[in-house]
Amino acid sequence: MIDREIKPRRRILKIYDSYAPIYDAIGQGAFAEGLTAHILGSLAEPPRRALDLACGTGAAALTLATAGVQVVGVDCSSAMLRIARARARDRGLSVRWVSADIRSLSRRSATHDALRPASFDLITCLYDSLNYLSAAHDLATVCAGAARLLRPGGRFVFDLNTIYEFEHWDDTDQVVFDSPNLLVYNQLSYDAEHRIARGRIVWFVREIDRWWRGEEIHHERAWDDNEVVAALEAAGLQVTARRTPTWEPAPAEAHRVVYEATCVAAIT
Numbered sequence: 001m002i003d004r005e006i007k008p009r010r011r012i013l014k015i016y017d018s019y020a021p022i023y024d025a026i027g028q029g030a031f032a033e034g035l036t037a038h039i040l041g042s043l044a045e046p047p048r049r050a051l052d053l054a055c056g057t058g059a060a061a062l063t064l065a066t067a068g069v070q071v072v073g074v075d076c077s078s079a080m081l082r083i084a085r086a087r088a089r090d091r092g093l094s095v096r097w098v099s100a101d102i103r104s105l106s107r108r109s110a111t112h113d114a115l116r117p118a119s120f121d122l123i124t125c126l127y128d129s130l131n132y133l134s135a136a137h138d139l140a141t142v143c144a145g146a147a148r149l150l151r152p153g154g155r156f157v158f159d160l161n162t163i164y165e166f167e168h169w170d171d172t173d174q175v176v177f178d179s180p181n182l183l184v185y186n187q188l189s190y191d192a193e194h195r196i197a198r199g200r201i202v203w204f205v206r207e208i209d210r211w212w213r214g215e216e217i218h219h220e221r222a223w224d225d226n227e228v229v230a231a232l233e234a235a236g237l238q239v240t241a242r243r244t245p246t247w248e249p250a251p252a253e254a255h256r257v258v259y260e261a262t263c264v265a266a267i268t
């Protein structure tokens, strides 16, 4: 039996709200857990402090905390953070969770004790979370905030779905999870002119003898490599690697690119 909390609300209110327990139940955190292991494995020494942006239900943050790193997780979804908190508590891990929009990092660093400037060795933002930024200036805003929080030499690691990936979103229903009590499907489409992708996620949860239906519509913006590099460089961050999620060099036609950038200039 699936936890009662999964029972969806009738109306589509906002994203990562009623979908939060589904996200967790179908194991979507596995991507960030695997990628975080690669990130940790690539570092000469483990980071002392790390910040996970758009931390969701805590996949990367909890992996880092398990490795002994002091972690702060930021997300704007209270439903996702609620699950992250419970997972940390269940594992006896101490993580500082901050409910905030990642576009407000520069502003918040002036007042929030967990977000002190130049205090992080590593900042992550995983599982295409930066594709969720919708306005043209948003990526530069987040990069500037990240640069402000990183110590010089610190790393910002994030992955993005590429334009090449979105060009394969072809308006068909894809069943992404199918079990006796839970069915989840995703209908993907892409508006190439505006470079906006759309995922309509629909799920059905069985509760004894009836099914509950839930739905959220997610939009993702396609960033091209030049925009990513420009946003990073304007913030004082330099791209040091482009990889696949399995930590190989990214090919020219990659579906997803993991960017690693280093903080070369302290931003005040």
Ligand SMILES: C[S@@+](CC[C@H](N)C(=O)[O-])C[C@H]1O[C@@H](n2cnc3c(N)ncnc32)[C@H](O)[C@@H]1O
Pocket: 015, 016, 028, 029, 031, 032, 053, 054, 055, 056, 057, 058, 059, 060, 074, 075, 076, 077, 080, 100, 101, 102, 103, 125, 126, 127, 128, 129, 132, 133
């Ligand atoms: C695909 S999930 C990834 C979650 C987590 N990083 C992981 O890998 O499991 C995207 C997350 O980004 C968060 N998010 C999207 N836009 C955000 C914003 N502007 N500020 C903070 N969080 C945001 C959502 O609430 C959601 O938890």
